[in-house]
Amino acid sequence: MMAFCLLFLCGGFIIVFSGSPFYSVFGVLIVALGHASVLAYLGFPFFSLLITIIYAGGMLVVFLFSTILSADRFPVFSAKYFGLVLLGGWFLALPLLFSAFSFSASNTFVASPLKRVLSSLYGDWAIGLYLVGVALLMALVGVLALGFEGGEKSLRRL
Incomplete structure (x- = not known):
């Protein structure tokens, strides 16, 4: 639970310290x-999926159109705090990496609480949802490539 709450702080720091909307959307x-x-984690997987699909998807669509219409051709990330953010991310990810797999004394695999939460959230549809997510990411990159002014097929010229 503490690791999930630390995601809030990391995302907030990324939003605050990035000077460009290109990087703050990641936060x-x-x-x-x-x-x-x-x-x-609290037992509301349906609302969790709703937040993931509606909120994050909606924010990415709004960001996509603001990126296309933005005049900021070359985004800049404040590298002043990059080392601190990288070190903090490493310390946040380390316990998650160790808790992802756990073994009992007899060396048999035991599903960790993180694996149980993910399996209860996605179930048998995990691979399909992953493939749909990759396809949507590829579509997002394609639209961003069309959005640049340098190409002959630019969305700004439509």
């Missing part, structure tokens, strides 16, 4: 996933 996505993780 918004981390905060949305933190909220969804807490709800799934």
